[in-house]
Amino acid sequence: MNPETTAAKPLSPWLALVVGNSRLHWGLFADNQWLGGWHTDHLSAAQMQALASANFAAHRWERLELGLPSPIMQAGGLEGRSPLPLWAAAVVPSVLDQLVFYPHLHRVDLGQVPLSGLYPTLGIDRALAVLGAGKTYGWPSLVIDCGTALTYTAADQGGLVGGAIAPGLGLQLKTLNTFTDQLPKVLVDPEQLPHRWALATPDAMASGVIYTLLAGVRDFIADWQQHYPGGQVVLTGGDGAAIATYLAQQKSPLSTHLIQDDNLAFWGLRACRQQTL
Structure with a gap:
């Protein structure tokens, strides 16, 4: 048969x-x-x-x-x-x-994102990204979005822990060029750290921005791992690959367990859709 x-x-x-x-x-x-x-x-x-x-x-x-x-x-x-x-x-x-x-x-607005503790002015992109990280890689999760703004968003067991916002890599360099008379427009190499002790103004700008940005990223990751040992750390955003590369080149032990995923907000949007079906 x-x-x-x-x-x-x-x-x-x-x-x-x-x-x-x-x-x-x-x-x-x-x-x-x-x-x-x-x-x-x-x-x-x-x-x-x-x-x-x-x-x-x-x-x-x-x-x-x-x-x-x-x-x-x-x-x-x-x-x-x-x-x-x-x-x-x-x-x-x-x-x-x-x-x-x-x-x-x-x-989809904040009221449809299944996370507790969201405050009214939290960006929907940040909420979706941390939801997507938790649903995909597990809780607790810290999302570092390396976009126009550099944002840190953390959540544990479906509830917001909190976060921070700073100017992103490109925005910092653009600000130096825009709001000063003598500093030039600078494009950085996303695959290679600049020399820390520069001998030219463009290189000095790249060094100052990148190394201080990386120091901040490492500090936030270290604090996160102290409070949430075993918690996930996920990089996303347009400069996420460059930041991951720079951290690896610094041989930072914090970089060994980083996840990079440029689609976190989409995974969060998918999760919101699933709960309505």
Whole structure:
């Protein structure tokens, strides 16, 4: 007798959006399966409406020259499926106001994040990132987001411990250039620490910013591990890879157990979606 076969239930695709201070972060899921992500600058109202009116079809992204999610759509067999439900969270809420007409928009705010102790002005990106870290790597978790701002966000057993905010690597260098007459614009090598004792102004700026930033990161990690031995430490954000590399080059023992994951906020957004289904 032939064994009975049951047709696999088709996966339900959905689009994720995390609106940051300086960029938009997009992701595509099929149910709980991650298919991939991409990033764009903030979009005008006209661009956002053009995408939404085309149900975020891949050809519309190409036409607007906003990056190419087509390979991600095609890899998931989702090319042409529409309209996709859109789950979105925003540090800048006005961006989502451009999508109020979209029929399948699910806005996620702090009240929907299943963590206790969240305070009203906590950035939704920080809440989602630490939720994603805890759900993925276990509690307690400390998330160090190395983006425009350098943020530390810690949670234990689903409750917020607290955190801190400082200027990020790029912002510190930009500030020196912008608010002084003689200091130049500096780009750092993300794969190599600068010489600490510099003999030129650009190198001195890189040294001063990077080594003091790393000292702060090490101090926060050391304090975290003192209070939460065995707790997770997860780096994320645009400069996360560079910070992890620098710490490794310093041969810091704190760097040996660091996790790097650029998609923590998406994992948090997925967790918020799961609790509503």
